[in-house]
Each structure stands twice: as C-alpha cells, then as structure tokens.
Amino acid sequence: MVDAIVVGAGQAGLATAHHLQRRGLPFLMLEAGARPVGSWLRHYDSLKLFSPARYAALPGLPFPGDPDHYPARDEVxxxxxAYARQHRVPLVTGADVTQVLPTGAAFRVLTGDGRTFSTRTLVAATGTYRTPRVPELPGHASFQGRTLHSLEYRQPxxxxxERVVVVGAGNSAVQIAVELARMARVTLAARTPVPFVPQRPLGRDVHDWITWLQVDQLPLGQFGRLPSPRSVFDPGTYRAAFREGRLDQRPMFARFTARGVVWSTGREEAVDSVVFATGYRTGLEYLFGTGALDVRGEPVQRLGRSLTVPGLYYAGLSGQRAFASATLRGAGPDAELVVRYLAGHLQRQSSGPPGGPLAPLRAAWKARRR
Structure with missing residues (x-):
C-alpha cells in the first residue's frame, strides 16, 4: 500500500512524480511501455515541438541545448x-493498467499481466494522446486504398x-501534409480553413508573447474543461508551401468511394491514401465502472480532481487547468495543483498521533531515497 500510484510515465506523470517526491509521499509509477517517455515514440519521426526548448522543461531539470531551438521528438x-533517472522515479515498466477498483478509502490497480497494486490515491496521467479519433465517413469500409491515423504515420x-489526402487542420496535420508534399500529390482536407499564426511575430516566438501575457496559464479550467487551441504556428514555410502550389487545401470530402473520395463539389477523384490527423479521445478505459467517467467516457473533474471518486486525480488532460495543459510547459503547474489536492485528501484521511499513521512509512521512504 502506497500513498499514490501514478498511471503513465509521460511528461504529466513525471511532473507529478516530482511534486510527490517534494512532499515525501511514497508512490509508484506504472508505465505500459518499456521506457518513461509517454506517447512520444508513437509519433512521426520528424515531429518537432511547436514551442522553443525553454518551454519544454519539467520542474527540476532544464531542457538541454539552445533555449531558442525547437526540440525534435527524439530530443524530448x-x-x-534523463528526468526519470535524475529523480530516481520508482517506475514499474511493462505495467499496462487495465482496471482500477475503488475499495473503500483505497484503490486496487490491475495490470494486463496479472499484477495487482494497492494505493490510497491514484493519478491518471495517461494524457490525451492515447486513443486516436477517426471520424465516421460514408463509404469508408468500401475504400480499397490505405487509411491511417497520424499516430501510425512515421515518414513520407x-x-x-501517391495521391494522398491528409484530413485535419491542426499543427500535426499541416506538418505531415507539407512533409508528404515533397514526394506525393497532397491535399489537406478540413471542415474549416487552417488558422495560421506566425511562429515568430516581431522576432520573438509566439510563446514568448503568450508567456509574458500569462494567457495560457490562467486557471480557467475551474469553470470547466477548456477547448483545445486551434492555431497552427507557421515558421514561414507552411503557408509558403500552399502559396507555391506544392499542395492545396480543400473543404472536407463528402464520402469515400471504392477507389477514392467525392469532394464537396460532387467531383470524384482517385486517391491512394488518406491520413487522419484528427486528434484523440481521452483513453481512460481502465476507469470504466468506477463512476469517474460520464456517458462519453470523459472524466468528471475540475482542475484535475475527480468530482465523483474521492482520491482520484488526473494529470495531462487537454484543457484540464489552462490552455497550456497537456503540453510540456503546462505539466509542472498542473501536477503541482493536483498533488496539493492529493496531499490534502491524505491528510484528511489520516488520524492519530502527529504525522498520522502514515508517518513511519513516509520516514522510511525518505530514508531510502537518501
């Protein structure tokens, strides 16, 4: 029995670990994969952050290299x-959590390989990039070409x-479409025009301006989960690619045919592949049956604290606390708030002598860490 279990060893989970350690709370981190990198390895090879390295650091460890450069996936x-090693995070890899069972004032956590863990609180830190969202479109089942989600895309x-259609209007959709256009005939299809924003207005990265204005860290999540920002940050090459005719943008196609798609104009065109860069849905299937999720499978929470299951918390949800939530720059502040709630819950649970009945366990934990 530990004070907390953190499910997921991505940026949200690791930031949570940092704040749990600062409070001396014994915990375990369970990660389905073999490395504490979250979903990053599942993304395409050329992925780069849309913000400079100075905003990619988690609490307690600066991001290496030039603060102005845009880190690649493998750098992240x-x-x-390195963060997990430096902080000596108590990590259990290969632990794919399949079910969480509330048991009074605690939780049993079951993994796919048959292991069971017990904890007084639980932080679901599997984030927002776990389960791809693909829209249901007429004729999809009959399409004889290739369809894939951006999570399956690796390189061009x-x-x-080929003749390729990329579906989506976000940063990943544009980045993938422009990359593919080097060796394929590409159309970007979206329900709305791409909302381009200059990456470096007046010579400074847009995140510098956002940070100075404190726009993306305002805790607006207290009023409900925030929508994901839709701006596409253009370093000067994306819009140029469209202007120069290397690819084009069209309204979303109406349906699939056996050999291609039918555009909104009614024209049918043969297509080899369709890449859906259409985002993700919250993948919290391991919480089914706990009462933590609504009918859509979304968590019932405010600022990362479950409103229906005491002792259950979230880290890494898009729009959880602020517009920066679910990003590297938002992971630290989100985790700090969640751990504050979690520590308060444990304190209310404890009783007896000063320090509560958990004091000996915490003292032993601190001694082992030293």
Missing part, C-alpha cells in the same frame, strides 16, 4: 528518460508518387 524522449517515403 531523451530528456524524459512509403507514399512516394
């Missing part, structure tokens, strides 16, 4: 692994010479 995974080489 190396940083997260397999699409060389």
């Amino acid at each position: 995974t190396a940083y997260l692994e 080489d397999p699409f060389r010479g």
Whole structure:
C-alpha cells in the first residue's frame, strides 16, 4: 500500500512524480511501455515541438541545448528518460493498467499481466494522446486504398508518387501534409480553413508573447474543461508551401468511394491514401465502472480532481487547468495543483498521533531515497 500510484510515465506523470517526491509521499509509477517517455515514440519521426526548448522543461531539470531551438521528438524522449533517472522515479515498466477498483478509502490497480497494486490515491496521467479519433465517413469500409491515423504515420517515403489526402487542420496535420508534399500529390482536407499564426511575430516566438501575457496559464479550467487551441504556428514555410502550389487545401470530402473520395463539389477523384490527423479521445478505459467517467467516457473533474471518486486525480488532460495543459510547459503547474489536492485528501484521511499513521512509512521512504 502506497500513498499514490501514478498511471503513465509521460511528461504529466513525471511532473507529478516530482511534486510527490517534494512532499515525501511514497508512490509508484506504472508505465505500459518499456521506457518513461509517454506517447512520444508513437509519433512521426520528424515531429518537432511547436514551442522553443525553454518551454519544454519539467520542474527540476532544464531542457538541454539552445533555449531558442525547437526540440525534435527524439530530443524530448531523451530528456524524459534523463528526468526519470535524475529523480530516481520508482517506475514499474511493462505495467499496462487495465482496471482500477475503488475499495473503500483505497484503490486496487490491475495490470494486463496479472499484477495487482494497492494505493490510497491514484493519478491518471495517461494524457490525451492515447486513443486516436477517426471520424465516421460514408463509404469508408468500401475504400480499397490505405487509411491511417497520424499516430501510425512515421515518414513520407512509403507514399512516394501517391495521391494522398491528409484530413485535419491542426499543427500535426499541416506538418505531415507539407512533409508528404515533397514526394506525393497532397491535399489537406478540413471542415474549416487552417488558422495560421506566425511562429515568430516581431522576432520573438509566439510563446514568448503568450508567456509574458500569462494567457495560457490562467486557471480557467475551474469553470470547466477548456477547448483545445486551434492555431497552427507557421515558421514561414507552411503557408509558403500552399502559396507555391506544392499542395492545396480543400473543404472536407463528402464520402469515400471504392477507389477514392467525392469532394464537396460532387467531383470524384482517385486517391491512394488518406491520413487522419484528427486528434484523440481521452483513453481512460481502465476507469470504466468506477463512476469517474460520464456517458462519453470523459472524466468528471475540475482542475484535475475527480468530482465523483474521492482520491482520484488526473494529470495531462487537454484543457484540464489552462490552455497550456497537456503540453510540456503546462505539466509542472498542473501536477503541482493536483498533488496539493492529493496531499490534502491524505491528510484528511489520516488520524492519530502527529504525522498520522502514515508517518513511519513516509520516514522510511525518505530514508531510502537518501
């Protein structure tokens, strides 16, 4: 029995670990994969952050390199692994959590390989990039070409010479479409035009301006979960690619055919592949049956604290606390607030002599850490 179990060893889970350690709370971190990198390795090879390295650091460890550079995917995974090592996070890998069972004032946590863990509180830190969202479109089942979600996309080489449609209007959709356009005929299809924003207005990254104005850290999540920002940050190459005709943008197609798609104009066109960069849904299936989720499978929470299951918390949800939630720069503040709630819950649970009945366990934990 530990004070807390953190499910998921991505940026949200690791930031949560940092704040649990600062309070001396014994905990375990359970990670389905073999490395403490969250979902980063599942994303495409050329992925780069849309914000400079100075905003990619978790609490307690600066991000290496030039603060103005835009880290690549593999730089982020190396940083997260270094973070887990430096903080000596008590990590259990290969522990894919399949079910959480509330048991009075505690939880039993079951993994796919048959292990069971017990904890007084639980932080669901599996984030927002776990389960792909693909829209249901007429004729999809009859389409003989290739369809995939951006989570399955790795690099453009397999699409060389093809006719490709990328569906989506976010940063990933645009980045993938522009990359594919180097070796394929590409159309970006979206229900709304892409909302481009200059990456470096007046010579400074847009996140510098956002930070100075404190826009994306305002705790507006107290009024409900916030929508995901829809702006696409353009370093100067994305809009240029469209202007120069290397790819085009069209309204979303109406339906699939066996060999392609039918555009909103009624024109049918043969297509080899369709890449859906259409985001994700919250993948919290392991909480089914706890009463923590609504009918859509979304958590009933405010600022990361469950409103229906005492002792259950969330980290890494999009729009959980602020617009920066679910990003590297938002992970630390979100985790700090969640751990504050969690510590208060444990304190209310405890009784007896000063320090409560958990004091000996915490003292032993601190001694082991030293």
